[in-house]
Amino acid sequence: MASRTEYEPGTPVEAVFPSFAEAFPFESFNRMQSAALPAIADRDDNVVVSAPTASGKTALAEAAICRTLDAGGTALFLAPLRALTNEKESEWERFESLGYSVYVVTGERDLDPRRAERADILVMTPEKADSATRKHDSPRYAFITDIDCCVIDEVHLLDSDRRGAVLEVTVSRLRRLCDPRVVALxxxxxxxxxxxxWLDAPPESTFEFGDDYRPVPLSATVETYAHGDNAFADKYRRLYRALDLAEPHINEGGQALVFVASRQDTVRAAEKAxxxxxxRDIDIGARGDYDFHTDAAELENDTLRKSVVDGVGFHHAGLSKADKDRVEEWFKQGKIQLLFSTSTLAWGVNLPARCVVIRDTKLHDPLEGEVDISPLDILQMLGRAGRPGYDDAGYAHIVCDGSDADKYRQLLRDGKPIESRLAETLDSHLNAEIALGVVDDIDDVLSWLETTFYYARAQSAPGKYEAxxxxxxxxxxxLERLVDGGFVDQSGLNIxxxxxxxxxxxxxxxxxTAESFDALCQRAASNESPPIDESTVLRAVADAAAFDSVSARRDEREAFEAVLGHEGDDLDDGNRKVLAILRAGMDGTTPGELQSDAWVIRRNARRLLAALRAFCERFADPRDANLVRRIEARIEHGVSDDTVGLVAIEGVGTGRAQTLAEAGIDSPAAVRAAGVDGLRKAGLSESVAERIHEQARDLPALDFDWKDIPDRIRHGENTMGEVTIKNAGGGEPAGIRVTVNGVEMTQQTSYLGEATVPVGVFGGDAETLTYEVEVAFPNLPLRPVVDSRTVDVA
Incomplete structure (x- = not known):
């Protein structure tokens, strides 16, 4: 590679990265990129670059990656949103064509450790990188310790309420694990x-490019609107205000991008617009473009298909990839002149518009209720105004309530300092570092803290932070809180x-939440009340701290009272709403009034249920863990407890479980007994029937052999027998429990291929002894398998 101290604007890519010229979508670097290139391309220091939206920061990320690849290293790109990780996978096929592998690691994909280990470029969200670094000592995630360069896209995410602390501790942890070069944009x-x-970037590798580096100057204003009688009417008042601001630009053949609060709002706003x-008799060029109308007929979304032919579109994460790709391309081509979107579009997709209007400054969060859109998101959205090469200026407007106007004017005037959010969750993150073995004594605690952005910010702003x-x-x-809560043991200075x-x-x-789960398990282990049953499990999850800010509207209260009756009367309305969503979800019958928040609440509930299951397995009983696992599966699939075992079969979800249940096939054992022919008669195709039958054979299939257990025993006599459990299917951890007349005799946990358990037969006062052996699988949503023997006492 070239080695120079500075680069002129317009420097050809090939002159700096001769082996990677085809990896860039342009031939020469712009003024901002050229100024930062010496630090990126010719030095090994960590780099921090602050530059206006659309000024070309992505090319700096790619430049850092090229330098890493040229040296034979591995690069990690941390993207702020999961949707953007998929976008990078598509964009960086340019690297694939040069022989380098790009691998995206997200929570929605099954991890292939071998592909991750061999990848040259890894793309992850901060949350997934956090998970990987926490598990770095496992073979599955060992790849994360081989990172040579970490590029942080949109590092101002540090100031995000929920996600900032995750990014902060993940980067700090990664630096301790393998000390990669960090390039923060x-x-x-x-x-x-x-x-x-925080990142130890020297002055010569720290850049702050001002607005004069924006490719298109930005004119931003705050606009107010007159309140109506209700929130629904106010939405349309803000929409009409947004259209007033966009109309002059559309009349001139320009484009407008309007940001709204939710996916549903994008659709409704587009229809109304x-x-x-x-x-208003505004001329839209797309109306007479019949070739475009033919192309629009290929859209999968019916509403979108009708809308785009009038030059109005909408974009949100719920659209199919094909529809999103078409909308983005048509907007770039100018065929769509007015586009409604959620804030996701502002963070990654390069779709600038002459005019940007933020119609909604508040949004409904299923877990928090109505909240302000973060200042970071506001600035990110405004930054999309102005099309390089097309517009002399970009026009951006915030439409808000008059009481908020000064707040947003100050934001436009002064920007916003990036703050650390670690203090808000310091106890959880410190616990994680201790659990990972990073922190072994009290001195380590302070050393760890000094690696955080929280510490760096406290040094520069001691008036705002403790120092x-x-x-x-x-x-x-x-630390004392962790010790008192039982999360940490301390002996002298060691922890x-x-x-x-x-x-x-x-x-x-x-x-x-962890303390609540632990207390529930301890009570169950001590046979104290309440026992772990369906109601206590659902209540423990609904009452978790993660749901403390959930709010309930009046129509929702009526709906969840119909679901619950008097169950959970003592809970707050928000937590009771969560309980109703979980309870209804188990049967697949969620009322319409609760559906808008149900997906997010159930997703979070399933994470909490997975945790509670692990707590039960560790601190209570395998059969308690199995109960939690069945509840978890029912909430995910909406199936009855009688048929929940069907979803343990790989390839069987809600629809197939219902199809099989209607045919009287209600368990993996019934699937095996039905055979392929029986599954076909139940309504499955032959190929699916064969696959489902094969998968069912991989699940446990138990046989019980009782030895030396007599049919009858005299009073006062005793004898010993045993029961052997044989598993003809796939091996699986299991809890085995033997009772006599409902009283537990013995319990053990084993990886069940085959297990033998002793059984004592005692001729006491009872006239009949009923022995039961119960096998419960803590990790599978299978109902416990029970077999029994009866002994008469003569």
Whole structure:
């Protein structure tokens, strides 16, 4: 590679990266890129770059990756959103064509450890990287310790309420694990030096490019609207205000991008806008483009198909990839002149518009209720105004309530400093570091803290943050909380995690939720009331701290009261709403009033149920863990407890389980007994029937052999027998419990191929002895398998 101290604007890519010229979508670097290139291409220091949206930061990420690949290393790209990881996979086929492998690791895909290990470029979200670094010592995630360069896209995500602390501790942990070069990129932020101090980036590798580096100047204003009688009417008042602002640009053949709060809002706003544009007699070029109308007929979404032919579109994460790709391409071509979108579009997809309007500054969060859209998102959306090469200026507008206007004017005037969010969840993150073995004693606690952005920010803004002795006091108090809660054991200066602490870290639980789960398991292990049953499990999850901010509207309260009756009367309305969504979801009968929030709440509930199952397995009983696993499966698939075992079969989900159940096939054992012919008669195709039958044979299939158990025994006589459980199917961890007349005799846990359990037969006062052996599988949603023998006492 070339080695120079500076680069002129317009420097050809080939002159800097001769082996990677085809990896870039352009032939020469712009003014901003050329200024940062010496630090990226000719030095090994960590780099921090703050530059306006659309100024070309992505090319700097690619430049850092090229330098890493040229040296034979592995690069990690941390993308702020999961949707953007998939986008990078598509964009970086350019690297694939040069012989380098790109592998995206997300929670929605099954990890292939071999592909991850061999990848030259890894793409992950901060959350997935957090998970990987927590499990770095397992063979499955060992690849994460081989990173040579970590590129952080949109590092100002540090200031995100929910996700900022995750990014902060993940990068700090990664630096301790393998000390990669870090290249952090950001939209304009006030305190770039704080980020540089955190990452140890020297001044010559720290850049703050101002608005004069924007390819198109930005004119931004705050606009207010007059309130109506209700929130529904206000949405349309804001929409008409947005259309007033967009109309002059559309009339001139330009384009407008309007950001709204939700996926549903994009659709409704587009429908209303079509009618309004027609009423205002605004000329839209797409209306007469019949070739475009023919192309639009290929769209999968019916509403979108009708809308785009009038030059109005919408874009959200729920659209199919094909539909999103078409919308993006048509917007770039100018065929769609008015586009409604959620904020996701602002973070990654390069779709600038002459005019950007933020119609909604608040959104409904299923877990938090109505919240303000973060200032980071606001600035990110505004930054999409202005099309390089097409517009002399970009026009951006925030439509808001008059009481909020000064707040947003100050944001436009001063920007926003990036703050650390670690203090809000310091106890959980410190527990995770102790659980990982990173922190072994009290000195390590302070050393760990010094690697965080929280510490760096505290040094520059001691008035806002605790610093010095007060910071040490805060850390000591946090450690004391972990010790008192049973998450950490302390002996003198040494500290180590407990089983509770490790499970809490593994499942990303808040401490009070972990304490609640632990208390439930301890009561069950001691046979105290209440026992672990369906109601206590659902209540424990619904009452978890993760759902503390859930709110309930009036119509929702009526709906969940119809679902629950008097169940959970003592819970807050928000938690009771969660309980109703879980209870209804188990039967697949969620009322319409609860459906808008149901998906998010169930997804979070399934994570909590997986954690509770692990707690039960560790601290209570395998049969309790099995109960939780069945509830988890029922909430996911909406099937009855009688048929839940069907979804243990790979390839059987809600629809197939219902098809089989209607044919009287209600368990894996029944699937095996039905055979392929029986499954075909139940309504499955032959290929599916063969596959389902084969998968069912991989699940446990038990046979019980009772030896030396007499049919009759005299009073006062005793004898010993045994029961052998043989598994003709796939091996699986199992809890085996033997009772006599309902009283537990013995219990053990084993990996079940075959197990033998002793059985004592005692001729006591009872006239009949009923022996039961129960086998429960904590990790499978199979109903426990029970077999029994009866002995008469003469």
């Amino acid at each position: 950001s939209a304009t932020m006030q305190n770039v030096d704080d980020v540089a101090a 079509r009618d309004e544009l027609a009423e 010095g002795d007060s910071l040490r006091d805060r850390v000591s108090a946090t 180590e995690p407990t089983g509770l602490g490790r499970l809490t870290s593994q499942f990303y639980l808040q401490l009070n």
